[in-house]
Amino acid sequence: MKKVLFTLFLAFFAFLANAQPPEGDAKPGEWYGEKVNPEGAMPISDAMAKLSGGKEEVDGKIKARVVEVCEKKGCWVKLDLGNGETATVKMKDYGFFLPLAAKGKTVVIDGEMKFRTTSVAELKHYAEDAGKSKEEIDAIKEPQKEIRVMAKGIVVVE
């Protein structure tokens, strides 16, 4: 009986360990991927200004607030750009994941930030797959620009 209980006990923890996204409460100081020293990070609005000013990519430490975490795996997060829009963060080499608790936290990300453009043809395909009407699909005439960050490491600061 003891053995059975022990097996159940192990199975329970194996289950916990396997739950995805990773467990964790994303307290200040918690880190993911490469360890990042948060000192000297620029606010994401500054990074945005550089991109809008014509810089092709901003490479370095960026501070921002997480507004969404991939619920299935924690493999991407979205950052508040402060203008009602968000930037999507992907993890380098698909190498690490964030817990759901990271939502609402302020983080410093070491990575590369740049614009990513989705072509009109692609947008139309996506709209088609999403079951949009012909009128809605025909109305797509502009490519979509969004901000992407490829993160080497992330640390929670607040």
Place this chain on the structure above:
Amino acid sequence: MDESVQWTELGVLPESPVEKQKNSLRHIIELGKALFFDTRLSGSGKISCATCHQPEMNWTDGKEKSEGHGGAVTKRNAPTIQNSWVYKKLFWDGRARDLQDQAFAPIISETEMHSEMPEVMMKLRRIKGYRELFKKAYGDEGINPDRMTEAIAIFEKTVISRKSRFDEFLEGDRKALSNSELRGLHLFRTQARCMNCHHGPLFTDNQFHRNNITFMYDDDGLYKVTHKEEDLRKFKTPSLRDVARTGPWMHNGKMNSLELIISRYSTARYPPEEASPLIRSLGLGSKEQKDLLSFLKAISAPPAEFEKPVLPE
């Protein structure tokens, strides 16, 4: 064997866990096989899973590190997918919980296939043959990331080693192993201490250990996932089935001969202090090292014959 080790006996090559359901799963397997070989899953249209896991090379690519998108080089060595159904965690650092979870990574990773899930879905939905394959496999034409990765994972589970001479020996053919190989088997189980980690019919304990055999400290391994000091530079114990055909070896592909690995495990300078306590300098003589190598060759077999799929149009 060290007392702390809960080991299981070596044994005959086990069949794949999907073997008994092969008939009911055949359409999913067919779908997964097509996806595995399809370069359209990559951003460049040039790379498939099979680029790094080639059936004729025991499902490896024979390289130290693999070449990904636009010539980018991966961080670690591509392991074989043979018998990968046995692993409880996937990747050298165990960051994926199963094969399906693992399958997302190379497709999305910017250094590997450099795709994005929405893009892949968009492409597959526009290939008639795939709509048909998904329908056969899942009952409707719905194409989504979960179905795609599940099919790839189930296909991967069908890929196992071919029986080796060691299996023939275990099944009763006493002449299947030479004297040197038999001595190697004995060393493997005793003085060479291999069984402390490489045990069971698939020669792996499914655990993570620090062997520091390459003396390179550039990859934190399991620590990256668990953030526990004790897990620093630990990597998954790979199966030794077909080991003589799946080099170069170790997580970083830095060991390019089995002779070198065996001799390093044997020298007095090895292991470094911070290596796992299960690892000790073996002090094997050159004859013993040769015998051990013969045994590793005897548990290695050419891959089973495999027919590549015709890709859907």
